[in-house]
Amino acid sequence: MIPVLLILIPLLTGFAAFFIKNEKQVKSWALFSGIITLGISLTGLLLIKDSTYLQQNCEWLSSLGSSFSVKLDGMGQLLCLLTAIVYPLIFIATWDNSYKRSNNFFALMLLAQAGLMGVFVAMDALVFYFFWELALIPMYFLCSQWGGERRIAVTFKFFIYTFVGSLLMLIGIIYIQSRTEGGSFAIEAFYKVALTNGQQSWLFWLFFIAFAIKMPIFPFHTWQPDTYEQAPTATTMVLSGVMVKMGLVGIIRWLVPVLPAASHGWGDVVMTMSVIGIVYASLIAIRQDDIKRLVAYSSIAHIGLMCMAIFSENLSGLQGVMIQMFNHGINIIGLWIMVEIIERRFGTRKLSELGGLAHKAPAMAIFFVIIALANIALPLTNAFAGEFLMFNSLLNAKTSYLYAILFMVFAGLGIIFGAVYTLNMIRRIFYGEVSAVVSTGVSADIKGYEKFALGIIVLLIFTMGIYPQLLLDITEEISQFISGRFFKPGIN
């Protein structure tokens, strides 16, 4: 019931939004829809204890062995909550932005939300694939229609990348389905399927490439900085805050438990790729002048760490990833909102053109510093608990001890670089000499509704930073379950 509502409400309100021509009205409509979805998501999380309301299984394509099966487990709850929180925040923070043909813009945003929700709750491989693609199509149109100058080519690259990945995944899905008992797409059947190590070994890559492109993991990341830069900021927020989690969910739910032996066998390779990505992206981020690109590269580094933690195959790592998925989403949305505010006020995103902003906008500076510090996982902020757990798990990774140490060192290096570019960014935007752009720009500090959106984010940062148990409780059960399916030598 609840998961179906989470998909249906954005879907239906999205279609309705196509027909609301008045810009003001369509904005209110989208915000209204987002708040309803948030309400349902919170109801599912807090009020409903009876699990029959948290799942739904309808007949659909039964001749193919697929059924419309959705369920909210801990991970689904958390990510749906993230999606539901993020959407109203985005709508509030970008309230002043005006779009050409705004009805189409908000309709596509809501349709993308429906697709995202579907990916997080799907318990049937074919349904999962449907929603996986469905989230992509509105994104393609959003970025191509309302993006920056080079939007068409850049977005197209993004689309082709993800489409290739998902088609490869489709082959994998069909192959596994044909090996299940009775030819079913249900996730339970996938968990039971018996595959030899040889089959697992190549199936792993069919799935992993799709997920790696989405997250993105080095060397499949080249679409990402361009797309983040060119997309309209509201869309970038969805892309980086929520959509990258699709890849992580795919790995946690559909890859590691289904192909445990291959995930163990290829773990080193994947971790190596991720750690290269962390160091590489951090180094590039240090050199960036455009804030949007800087945040984009920092996102690659963060996601890389989460991917490593999954493949280190520890319960603590998995727990860390689960809560980090939520917290990373909140933090990066906060950063994007700041970028958006700065760009709207001063018409530039270049670090070299900004400076001395703290004098003009002290409130903005406070918010920015808090969010930026959360981004580098300072204690008391939300990201700290997750990163601590993940590093803990890296040290106990199921690889050889030498590798574990190496991975630790390089991933740690990435964190240090993270501090370097983040603090550098703060320094160059807010302190130092007041630059020409800043002194002539609109002087107003952040407005009421922006304060509201940022206030909620800061509240979440501190709450989850001081009491991470809130999130850990939600994901405890599913983490236990998934970690129970990790590869155990000798048994398989």
Next chain:
Amino acid sequence: MNALVISAVLGVVMMFSGILLKQKSAVRNVAIAGMVLLLIVNVLELCGNVFFNIDSKGMIEFDRFALLFNTIVYVSAILYLLLSARDMEKVGVNYAEYLALIFFILCGITLTSSFRSLLILFLGIEIISIPLYILTGSDKRNLKSNEASLKYFLLGAFSTGLMLMGIALIYGAQGSFDTTRVSSFQGTASPLLVAGMVLLLFSMAFKVSAAPFHFWTPDVYDGAPTVFTSFMATIVKAAVFIAFIRLFDEAFGTLQSQWQLLIAIITVATLFIGNITAVFQQSVKRMLAYSSIAQAGFMMLALYAMNADAKEGLLLYVTAYSLATIGIFAVLIKMKDYTFEGFNGFAKQQPLLAATTTICLLSLAGIPLTAGFLSKFYMLKAALGTGKHLWLVIFAVLMAAVSVYYYFRVIQAMYFKDGEVQKIDVSPAFKWTLVVVTALVVLLGVFPNLLLNWYYF
């Protein structure tokens, strides 16, 4: 049997309607009414009401597969006539004759979908081909149309020769034209039979424009008047594919080990040439011609696999492909400029038409929630079901990814590029029909069983 007799009669009726009826709109209405009649009698036969009990001595058999396919053809043909019949007036003066030829083609299609004897297959293919030669050249004053017609005729005649040669060799080996007797032999197959089979394979590959027998396709599709290209590329191609799979299932099913690799190679070549060449086209019409080759490559996967999924999937595939392509062509016919640039800014001027074209293009590209996705899904499932040649499947999906490039170029032009499209006027009825086509594409993408259940029950 119902539809076979009535379609032939209707062809004659259409020829006379040109003399008896002065107004073109009247002729058109007769044609549409005739097509609806065909659909009704065919559905009645599907439900068990046969009006004509002609003893064909086992040369024709209307099984569920044939009847269901015929239904698909007639539905597509009705939609095609509703969308594009008006545009045939612009081609030339012989309006009633064009429609008559279309009914004769449908008569041939009815034969090719239900043959049990190689003779009937040959007859059906010829009844389809000869009117097509005429329709291709129907724009008499246009040099390109004439060239296309001549090219089509010469190459078509050559492939017909191959087919006859093949049938003769098979007759020599097995002493029968009957498909069931062709497939039954003791011990190893005689070289004559295998040679005949290969010749038939080549001629059928020519008719469905599979590489390396595809060279006529772009020129003919490009040269023919666009209304008729739409018909050729969709309904006719679908019919020949059904004949193809029927032939290789019933007559050569026992020879599968001999032809499977050969078809795998043809499939790869078709996918590669169709998709890669389509990328470089400047004209949407020519791009659609290459896209039809590329889609044929995907349909060849059904032939390659030849299992239950394949036959079911091919029915869905031809439906999805025909509907989507008819929908795109219907819009293309209205355009003055066939290049990609001609579509710049189209979404602003005609939001509804742009939306329907987009959904049809998404279906051709194989995006979920459209029929195109599920039909590609069936093809991949069927091919994976054979358990060998995994590289073929991976190659096919990579080529499907390439196809996104050229389909999306049209979408990009319509939505994201600015330009002045020449004003086109379309009637509300045209728009509604397009909406119906698009709705069918989406509906089949969500509930394919609406179609496929007919196959079993």
